[in-house]
Amino acid sequence: MAAVLTRDIVKTFDEINAVNGISLRVPDGEFMVLLGPSGCGKTTLLRIICGLEQQTSGDLLIGGNIVNDIPPRARGIAMMFQSYGLYPHYTVRNNIAFPLRTQRMPSQDIQKKVGWAAQLLGIGHLLDRRPRQLSGGERQRVALARALVREPTALLLDEPLSNLDAKLRTSARQEIKNFQQRVGLTTIYVTHDQVEAMGMGDRIAVIDHGRVRQVGTPIEIYQDPADLFVATFVGAPPMNIVTCNGGGYLGFRPENFLPRDMIGDDGVTEFSFRVDRSEYLGSERIVYGVMDGFDSKQPITAKLPPAHVAEGSVRPGEWHRFAVKNSE
Numbered sequence: 001m002a003a004v005l006t007r008d009i010v011k012t013f014d015e016i017n018a019v020n021g022i023s024l025r026v027p028d029g030e031f032m033v034l035l036g037p038s039g040c041g042k043t044t045l046l047r048i049i050c051g052l053e054q055q056t057s058g059d060l061l062i063g064g065n066i067v068n069d070i071p072p073r074a075r076g077i078a079m080m081f082q083s084y085g086l087y088p089h090y091t092v093r094n095n096i097a098f099p100l101r102t103q104r105m106p107s108q109d110i111q112k113k114v115g116w117a118a119q120l121l122g123i124g125h126l127l128d129r130r131p132r133q134l135s136g137g138e139r140q141r142v143a144l145a146r147a148l149v150r151e152p153t154a155l156l157l158d159e160p161l162s163n164l165d166a167k168l169r170t171s172a173r174q175e176i177k178n179f180q181q182r183v184g185l186t187t188i189y190v191t192h193d194q195v196e197a198m199g200m201g202d203r204i205a206v207i208d209h210g211r212v213r214q215v216g217t218p219i220e221i222y223q224d225p226a227d228l229f230v231a232t233f234v235g236a237p238p239m240n241i242v243t244c245n246g247g248g249y250l251g252f253r254p255e256n257f258l259p260r261d262m263i264g265d266d267g268v269t270e271f272s273f274r275v276d277r278s279e280y281l282g283s284e285r286i287v288y289g290v291m292d293g294f295d296s297k298q299p300i301t302a303k304l305p306p307a308h309v310a311e312g313s314v315r316p317g318e319w320h321r322f323a324v325k326n327s328e
């Protein structure tokens with residue numbers, strides 16, 4: 001296992017900086033998530049780390065050594081792609097063995113390693129099947145086994161769950177995280193999904209336009225966002241941002257914007273809130289509307305626990321007294 005460090009990495013394609021000076025330290029054994037919108041440079045950074053792409057400038061260090069000129073295979077880093085890239089006409093066994101065959105490892109050793117990786121991922125019973133005979137979750141485990149069979153010092157995952165349906169995604173998140181903790185493998189996990197990022201990351205690096213906006217634990221990112229981009233990218237519905245007199249901003253999370261009578265009296269500021277529509281989501285109700293006297297580009301949202309707000313108690317067109325609850 002090894003720490004991964006990028007030092008002011010820049011990658012320019014056709015005069016566009018896909019990666020615009022990223023310095024990131026991923027300590028040995030950490031699960032680091034790169035979170036950002038599509039096109040912000042996540043995949044490009046991963047491809048540079050594993051050596052599939054050469055950076056325009058900057059240094060890459062693995063285990064403390066500069067590896068800028070070391071070819072991909074010698075870096076000891078495994079990458080698992082979004083599409084898994086399994087060979088359809090190969091059995092699971094031969095898919096997992098493939099990286100070792102290209103290394104010309106003796107076949108007895110290959111069998112041992114394949115057995116080890118298959119056991120690690122719990123797919124020993126699937127070795128003679130072909131990818132089309134597997135479920136989405138099983139394919140993912142085969143792809144992981146293939147990534148791990150060379151015992152990499154770090155693992156890179158590029159949106160590995162985006163092909164799974166919502167239910168499977170939840171269990172697959174848990175599986176990847178459990179596996180990573182068990183093995184203690186340094187992992188860099190790319191996603192545009194903030195739920196994955198919050199649920200899985202030891203730390204999250206929020207990226208926008210090829211730059212890191214903030215690095216921190218999920219709690220730090222959510223409770224103390226470094227700027228407006230981070231504040232509105234993380235959280236669903238996003239943080240409410242209103243412009244105040246004098247040009248400042250006021251930001252508050254939907255779960256902290258509540259009917260006045262649900263909040264105590266300590267230092268509370270009240271607002272008049274016009275309800276435009278509301279959505280019942282089972283565990284909560286999302287209310288969209290407008291705050292009297294404030295400008296916002298987006299509708300203001302409130303997230304209400306349904307136990308407190310019976311259906312019909314905030315109807316479209318009505319004005320209500322709302323307040324922002326201090327988030328301790």
Ligand code: ADP
Pocket residue numbers: 013014017018036037038039040041042043044045
């Ligand atoms: P992400 O993975 O965050 O969606 P990418 O790293 O794939 O973003 O892309 C970042 C930017 O670099 C995008 O604007 C993309 O169009 C551009 N880009 C990526 N690869 C290439 C390439 N091989 N040639 C030209 N532009 C590219």
Ligand code: MG
Pocket residue numbers: 042043044
């Ligand atoms: Mg990508």
